[in-house]
Amino acid sequence: MAGIIEENPFVTDQELTRKLRVSIQTIRLDRMELGIPELRERLKVMAEQTYDQVRSLPIDEVIGEVIDLQLDRSGISIFEIKQEHVFSRNHVARGHHLFAQANSLAIAVINEEVALTATADIRFVRQVHLGEKVVAKAYVRSVSGERNKAKVEVFSYVGDDLVVHGHFIIFRSTSEGTVSEGGHEDENRH
Amino acid sequence: MAGIIEENPFVTDQELTRKLRVSIQTIRLDRMELGIPELRERLKVMAEQTYDQVRSLPIDEVIGEVIDLQLDRSGISIFEIKQEHVFSRNHVARGHHLFAQANSLAIAVINEEVALTATADIRFVRQVHLGEKVVAKAYVRSVSGERNKAKVEVFSYVGDDLVVHGHFIIFRSTSEGTVSEGGHEDENRH
DNA sequence: ACTACAATTAGTACCTGGTTCTAATACGAG
DNA sequence: CTCGTATTAGAACCAGGTACTAATTGTAGT
Structure with missing residues (x-):
């Protein structure tokens, strides 16, 4: 029943x-x-x-749960791979969810009212399976004030295994125009 | 009331x-x-x-609707940006959805039982807003049989505007191990 | 002041999809 | 055959209504 x-x-x-x-x-x-x-x-x-x-x-404008955040320095988020995140036939996580976690964290870590992803360079190192918990660590590598952009490097792990490695360039400006991807008012500033 | x-x-x-x-x-x-x-x-x-x-x-194992597909050559998909795809505060599409469409199409265009994304290099050229239809076009640039990988280039447009440009390296093998992101049994092969 | 008309209120019967409780019936094991 | 459990029946009651009829109140027009 x-x-x-x-x-x-x-x-x-x-x-x-x-x-x-x-x-x-x-x-x-x-x-x-x-x-x-x-x-x-x-x-x-x-x-x-x-x-x-x-x-x-x-709230879920950040994919994954942010457990540590030092603005303009680094951040950590955890994302558990559930049924809805995997391909049904082989239970392997779909890439865009791993991307989403890394991308969200890269934006969250930027200390700006509106932050937008300009470019992303992602390497999927190994498959992630249903039930695994992905820990993403983001590090702000450079903040060039004049050009309003920041470089953020993200490493995602399952246990000790590196599963995703990515480089993001995030625009910090509130201006519209040449960049894409939404602004972000994050949970850590209230 | x-x-x-x-x-x-x-x-x-x-x-x-x-x-x-x-x-x-x-x-x-x-x-x-x-x-x-x-x-x-x-x-x-x-x-x-x-x-x-x-x-x-x-249903969204392929994000977007594939409207044309020439295996190992090219493909086109359309994806309409709805409420659930945008940041609520500014109605700009979240990057991972645009990534997802491009990534899905890159995988779909590969003529293989299981295809996995190894690396992705994405540039968000301009913001995409609620209600816009994104047309993604994927081109297979090289297929190196020995190493089992293919390079796919994806351009996403809203009208005449290029909004996303990406390069993907897709593994064509069915073997597990060094690559990530799920296999894919696509709509076009049955 | 009186009338006409609308808005508001009251009251009753009935509906669905239940809960709660008591009691009857069936069914199988020892 | 009897004990215990599972199943079924039945009645009372409840929330949150609908549908309908009728009374009351208010208010504007003449």
Whole structure:
């Protein structure tokens, strides 16, 4: 039963009686047993998720969890590879998620209201698999005030293994025009 | 009233009577008038949104829609920048989505059972905004059979404007070991 | 002041999708 | 056959409504 509800959380107890050919009381007893809340409660929880998501969208503007940040110096973030980040056929992480973590961290580490990625140079050293935790370390290598750009180097590890190595050039200006990729108001400045 | 509900969609008619100091019938008449559904309906709609989001995740194993593909030669994909792809504060596309489109296309264009990104070199030429359609064009520049790797160059445009330019090195082998990023069974080979 | 009309409020019946509780029935093991 | 568990039935109750009818209040026009 848990499977059916998981697959279609919108199912009512009534509908379950028809699928499982048991009485509605059995459905409800089992649901109690399994700790599965009633339909409305399920909907409410899902609704709260979307609502939180919408409200907290700025939070995942950084992909991965930033656990250390020294502005204009270095930063560390952790990103766990889950089902939604891998190719289904071989459970290997899709490159753009690893890129996203590194890119987000490179932007977060820059001490500026709006920071934009200008170029990125990424080397995928080895595959990352489902369930692995990727620790990305970013180091600001140079900050050239006149030209408003910073070079950031990022190393991503799984345990001791280097999995990704990247160089980013980040524009620090708030001006629009020649560079791409969004600005960023980060979590570390309040 | 519409404002209160918009701000807190989880409010019941009862709670509204207390906030607006009118009877519950007035609340309900007004809600009818404004075409605002009852609490449970609102929750259900929100729940369906989250559910759709989760369900459609596997679909984007190739980011963007591939509209032309000549294996080992070139490919074109289109990717529309939607709300979920941009920074909320300035509506500029997050870099990793543009990367993802280019990377996906670079892999798709390789005529191999499993293709993996080894390195990527990306330049973000200009910002891409909400609602813009990004057309990525990939060209296979070299295919060195002995070393099992291919160089792919990708140009992404919005209209006539070049927005992203990237060089990818893709491993064509099925062997594991030194390269990262998942294999890929693409839509074009069945 | 009286009337007409809209807005507001009250009240009742009914609905869905449940919970909670008590009680009856079926079913298999010892 | 009896004990214990699983299943089913049934009734009362609840939240958060819809749908409908009717009374009350307010207010503007003449």
